Amino acid sequence: MPEGHTIHRYAREHRRWLRGRAVEVSSPQGRFAAGARLLDGRTLLTVDAYGKHLFYRFQGAATLHVHLGLYGGFRELRMVNSERGGDGWSVAEVPPPTPGTRLQLRTPEVTIRLSGPTSCELLDPDGETRIRARLGPDPLRRDSDAEAVAAALRRRTTPIGAALLDQKVVAGIGNVFRAEALFVCGTAPLRPANLLDPDDFQRLWATIRGMLAEGLRMGRIVTVEPAEVGKRTRGRLLADERHYVYRRAGLPCRRCGTAIRAFKLAARTAYACPTCQPW
DNA sequence: GCCGGATGGTAAG
DNA sequence: TTACCCTCCGGCG
Numbered sequence: 001m002p003e004g005h006t007i008h009r010y011a012r013e014h015r016r017w018l019r020g021r022a023v024e025v026s027s028p029q030g031r032f033a034a035g036a037r038l039l040d041g042r043t044l045l046t047v048d049a050y051g052k053h054l055f056y057r058f059q060g061a062a063t064l065h066v067h068l069g070l071y072g073g074f075r076e077l078r079m080v081n082s083e084r085g086g087d088g089w090s091v092a093e094v095p096p097p098t099p100g101t102r103l104q105l106r107t108p109e110v111t112i113r114l115s116g117p118t119s120c121e122l123l124d125p126d127g128e129t130r131i132r133a134r135l136g137p138d139p140l141r142r143d144s145d146a147e148a149v150a151a152a153l154r155r156r157t158t159p160i161g162a163a164l165l166d167q168k169v170v171a172g173i174g175n176v177f178r179a180e181a182l183f184v185c186g187t188a189p190l191r192p193a194n195l196l197d198p199d200d201f202q203r204l205w206a207t208i209r210g211m212l213a214e215g216l217r218m219g220r221i222v223t224v225e226p227a228e229v230g231k232r233t234r235g236r237l238l239a240d241e242r243h244y245v246y247r248r249a250g251l252p253c254r255r256c257g258t259a260i261r262a263f264k265l266a267a268r269t270a271y272a273c274p275t276c277q278p279w
Numbered sequence: 280g281c282c283g284g285a286t287g288g289t290a291a292g
Numbered sequence: 293t294t295a296c297c298c299t300c301c302g303g304c305g
Contacts, residue, residue: 051287068286069287070298118289118298174286176285176286239298268286
């Protein structure tokens with residue numbers, strides 16, 4: 001779930017439901033109890049996404065920082081009778097939080113629960129600045145600086161597949177987008193980052209931005225072009241039909257039929273087609 | 280029902 | 293590089 005597009009989607013949803021509202025904040029699990037007490041009842045001013053990080057700014061309080069890590073996630077329960085209408089839960093029916101619920105944000109309209117995050121913490125005054133200082137440009141932000149990413153890549157002799165996962169170079173890419181973007185660009189993950197020429201980079205940057213934006217729009221990662229989609233089950237794509245190479249080790253490449261290879265790169269499993277991404 | 284991996288990151292060795 | 297964090301889910305039986 002959580003690459004950059006997921007984080008931006010959460011930010012958008014949480015802004016929509018919580019911005020300008022007094023929020024009841026609690027920590028059913030207890031591990032964020034002290035922080036929750038400090039935020040409880042305060043008005044949420046903004047929610048901002050930067051790479052894979054979320055920042056919640058409350059009136060008169062420290063900023064809440066959330067990072068989902070590998071398996072963190074939010075669950076949203078909308079209340080029925082909300083002025084915005086639609087289906088939802090009545091207060092009496094709302095299921096109790098799971099024991100792992102680190103954070104709960106509640107208004108009369110919605111209950112949002114966070115489980116399994118790597119971080120859920122209150123930041124000191126320059127905490128957000130410190131975190132953002134170690135993040136490269138975020139392709140999902142309007143102000144993202146492509147030239148800064150190009151410059152960072154030129155300085156690296158490490159494989160491009162490692163550089164793309166380094167959040168200091170570019171913020172928000174995870175293992176799925178690494179595999180898929182490099183495949184679409186015909187670039188081998190092991191190619192040294194500094195050997196990409198300007199055309200290679202432009203193509204890669206445009207691909208990454210497009211994929212993240214599409215993931216944000218769709219709410220999931222679907223990188224395969226519609227014309228290349230194969231099997232469906234009742235109109236829905238099978239899990240391994242949504243990607244070109246990610247998690248398809250040993251299966252035939254959609255473009256050329258060569259068996260997809262998997263190998264470790266930057267401590268994660270990388271996937272590539274040896275024919276379409278010549279080394 | 281259990282087992283193992285997973286779209287991440289950090290800190291230790 | 294490796295261990296660990298801590299949760300969910302699919303594959304297997």
